[in-house]
Amino acid sequence: MTTDARGVTKRFGSRVALRDVSFSVAEGELLAIIGPNGAGKTTLLSILAGILRADAGQLSRPPREVGWVPQQPAVYGKLSVRENLRLFARLEKVADPDAVVARMLEQTGLGDRADDELGTLSGGNRQRVNIAVGLLADPPLLLLDEPSSSLDPRQRERLWEFVDGLARRAGTAVVFTTHNVAEAERWADRVLVLADGEVIFTGTPGELRAAEIEGGDATDFEGAFVRFLRERGH
Amino acid sequence: MSSLRWLLLKDLQILRRSKLLVALLVLYPIAIALLIGLALSRGPDKPKVAFLNQIPIGQSVTNVGGKDIDFARYADRFFDAVDPVRVRSRAEAIDKVKSGDALAALIIPADTVDRLNGGLGQARVEVIYNGDAVKQSYVRNTIDAELAKANGALSSTIRDVAVTDLKTLTDGGEITTPLGSQRLLGLRKARAALAQVLDTLPAGSPERAAIAAVDDFANQALIGLEFATPALNAVSKPIAVRATVLDGSRTPLDAFAVALAVAVSLLFIAVLLASGVLALEREEQAYGRLVRGLVSRSALLAEKILLAAVCSALVALVMLAGIGAFTGVDWGRFGQWVIAVFAGGLGCSALGVAIGALAREVRAASLLGLLLALPLAFLALVPSGAVAVGVYDVIRVVNAAFPFKPTLQALDAAVNGAHPSLLGPSLHLLALTVAFGALARLALRRF
Numbered sequence: 001m002t003t004d005a006r007g008v009t010k011r012f013g014s015r016v017a018l019r020d021v022s023f024s025v026a027e028g029e030l031l032a033i034i035g036p037n038g039a040g041k042t043t044l045l046s047i048l049a050g051i052l053r054a055d056a057g058q059l060s061r062p063p064r065e066v067g068w069v070p071q072q073p074a075v076y077g078k079l080s081v082r083e084n085l086r087l088f089a090r091l092e093k094v095a096d097p098d099a100v101v102a103r104m105l106e107q108t109g110l111g112d113r114a115d116d117e118l119g120t121l122s123g124g125n126r127q128r129v130n131i132a133v134g135l136l137a138d139p140p141l142l143l144l145d146e147p148s149s150s151l152d153p154r155q156r157e158r159l160w161e162f163v164d165g166l167a168r169r170a171g172t173a174v175v176f177t178t179h180n181v182a183e184a185e186r187w188a189d190r191v192l193v194l195a196d197g198e199v200i201f202t203g204t205p206g207e208l209r210a211a212e213i214e215g216g217d218a219t220d221f222e223g224a225f226v227r228f229l230r231e232r233g234h
Numbered sequence: 235m236s237s238l239r240w241l242l243l244k245d246l247q248i249l250r251r252s253k254l255l256v257a258l259l260v261l262y263p264i265a266i267a268l269l270i271g272l273a274l275s276r277g278p279d280k281p282k283v284a285f286l287n288q289i290p291i292g293q294s295v296t297n298v299g300g301k302d303i304d305f306a307r308y309a310d311r312f313f314d315a316v317d318p319v320r321v322r323s324r325a326e327a328i329d330k331v332k333s334g335d336a337l338a339a340l341i342i343p344a345d346t347v348d349r350l351n352g353g354l355g356q357a358r359v360e361v362i363y364n365g366d367a368v369k370q371s372y373v374r375n376t377i378d379a380e381l382a383k384a385n386g387a388l389s390s391t392i393r394d395v396a397v398t399d400l401k402t403l404t405d406g407g408e409i410t411t412p413l414g415s416q417r418l419l420g421l422r423k424a425r426a427a428l429a430q431v432l433d434t435l436p437a438g439s440p441e442r443a444a445i446a447a448v449d450d451f452a453n454q455a456l457i458g459l460e461f462a463t464p465a466l467n468a469v470s471k472p473i474a475v476r477a478t479v480l481d482g483s484r485t486p487l488d489a490f491a492v493a494l495a496v497a498v499s500l501l502f503i504a505v506l507l508a509s510g511v512l513a514l515e516r517e518e519q520a521y522g523r524l525v526r527g528l529v530s531r532s533a534l535l536a537e538k539i540l541l542a543a544v545c546s547a548l549v550a551l552v553m554l555a556g557i558g559a560f561t562g563v564d565w566g567r568f569g570q571w572v573i574a575v576f577a578g579g580l581g582c583s584a585l586g587v588a589i590g591a592l593a594r595e596v597r598a599a600s601l602l603g604l605l606l607a608l609p610l611a612f613l614a615l616v617p618s619g620a621v622a623v624g625v626y627d628v629i630r631v632v633n634a635a636f637p638f639k640p641t642l643q644a645l646d647a648a649v650n651g652a653h654p655s656l657l658g659p660s661l662h663l664l665a666l667t668v669a670f671g672a673l674a675r676l677a678l679r680r681f
């Protein structure tokens with residue numbers, strides 16, 4: 001089943017954070033949302049996750065069917081890694097909480113820190129638990145808000161391989177945001193560029209690259225993307 | 235329902251790992267509560283009063299109408315209420331007051347006994363005050379009260395003597411005057427004697443008219459004196475007090491202080507805990523994760539209210555049991571204690587989640603909780619009549635709108651059997667729980 005968002009608009013007071021945003025993501029597809037700070041990426045994901053209510057627009061999937069990994073770790077600092085995972089597994093009412101917790105400990109590579117309080121973990125390790133919590137319930141749509149920003153290169157690779165596997169094997173639709181343009185181009189099936197709350201591009205990474213490198217350097221993703229934004233007035 | 239259980243377990247686990255916080259959360263309110271209790275149950279110490287008795291030694295006993303009155307006895311009674319500092323001269327007394335050694339000086343002049351003995355007019359004692367307004371008013375009240383007692387005792391003694399003398403005047407008998415003891419015939423016997431004389435006189439004799447006039451006078455004097463005894467009673471105690479307490483607590487101050495101390499602890503713990511654990515959900519960013527399908531916002535609030543209510547009620551019960559081990563509380567009322575502490579815990583916790591939902595951050599919530607709880611506790615103690623009627627009406631509305639006063643009433647009823655009974659305040663608290671829960675639910679819209 002394809003997930004559709006149609007005409008999503010969100011205002012904070014007089015500031016328009018999202019203006020008439022529409023897109024769709026198919027089963028097993030990875031959609032990257034990129035764009036400058038304050039573009040509205042987190043706002044868009046929060047609306048899809050059911051945290052924020054849109055002022056206008058429709059979503060085809062209820063929040064219940066959506067897994068959510070917020071930009072800031074949303075886990076309890078006073079609970080251990082295992083306790084956090086077990087609590088959310090129970091709240092998600094997964095069939096066998098202990099088995100799922102064991103699988104997630106294995107996946108995050110935090111088995112040896114399982115009984116440490118989360119507050120004593122490094123920022124990156126906390127983020128690994130944050131991601132694991134969002135994956136617990138095997139949701140048909142998974143939202144990841146800058147999941148890799150605090151991870152080391154090896155963990156980053158592990159994360160994307162795992163997410164890619166979810167999409168390929170389980171048919172999970174994945175929407176993620178990132179500031180790493182190369183990462184988006186490498187892992188995403190399609191890319192959506194958001195700037196000042198508006199969609200200024202949707203297409204495959206190849207199409208984005210083609211649009212970027214008109215008269216530019218084909219190897220410098222970042223530079224090409226900045227130029228791409230500047231040419232469109234952002 | 236099972237989500238509630240997991241959340242409760244989670245919060246308890248977090249509390250268990252926040253030992254310092256929990257210790258503070260419990261000890262701070264108990265310390266405040268005990269301080270308030272102490273301040274309430276013990277009045278100021280006996281005031282120090284310089285005391286100068288200028289009545290010459292051995293002359294403190296005076297005889298009023300044949301009855302010995304020992305002035306020293308009244309002084310002794312006075313010393314129950316004050317801590318006397320004996321001085322030898324008026325100048326020394328004034329020095330003591332000036333230097334602050336004594337808050338006041340009481341001087342009994344040498345002529346007091348003579349004046350009491352009559353002839354010289356009212357006896358006078360001299361009082362010299364110093365000290366700050368609060369203590370001065372306390373000393374003044376104490377001295378006034380003691381002097382009034384002494385006045386009352388003296389005047390009833392004098393009245394008794396007068397009543398006896400009047401009786402002797404009408405019925406005859408022994409009477410003591412400064413001139414010595416004498417036998418009186420009495421008006422009744424005088425009339426009887428006159429009647430005998432009248433019988434022996436022939437009708438129309440001139441003596442008969444004179445004796446009849448004397449008899450008539452004696453008769454009128456008897457009738458007049460019939461009224462004198464009750465009149466004397468009225469003069470010696472012009473106003474008798476019959477005390478009736480209509481509404482409000484009849485609990486003695488010490489027992490009330492127990493209820494108050496426990497209510498204050500309950501309020502602080504429930505408010506700080508409930509607001510804290512709710513705001514913590516947001517601070518840990520977990521709130522968003524929880525309310526998107528895992529638990530409803532109302533269930534989350536219910537869980538926080540329940541957690542804080544149970545914890546604060548348990549601390550309150552332990553406090554009551556602890557106080558009960560040292561003082562004589564009535565253990566037979568334990569069932570009522572449980573109802574009172576849980577009803578109070580629910581009301582105060584609901585106020586707490588409303589504060590937590592409005593403040594949104596743990597630190598802001600704690601500050602707001604403290605800012606609100608202290609004045610609430612004090613407002614509940616303002617007695618009617620201490621402030622203007624309009625102000626008191628406002629205070630009553632505030633007291634009814636927040637859970638502290640009903641908690642205090644419920645505890646006072648449960649522990650001391652005070653009026654109003656437990657039912658009213660408990661229902662009031664449940665209504666406030668619903669109201670503040672609803673307010674918190676509204677505030678969660680922008681949490």
Ligand SMILES: Nc1ncnc2c1ncn2[C@@H]1O[C@H](COP(=O)(O)OP(=O)(O)OP(=O)(O)O)[C@@H](O)[C@H]1O
Pocket residue numbers: 012015017035036037038039040041042043044071
């Ligand atoms: N709760 C809020 N109240 C008011 N304005 C908000 C709120 N949340 C976001 N905004 C505004 O909405 C706009 C989009 O913010 P958003 O967090 O979605 O950006 P973003 O694309 O995720 O940025 P970043 O890359 O920095 O994470 C910003 O201008 C931001 O200031």
Ligand SMILES: [Mg+2]
Pocket residue numbers: 041042043071145
């Ligand atoms: Mg963001």
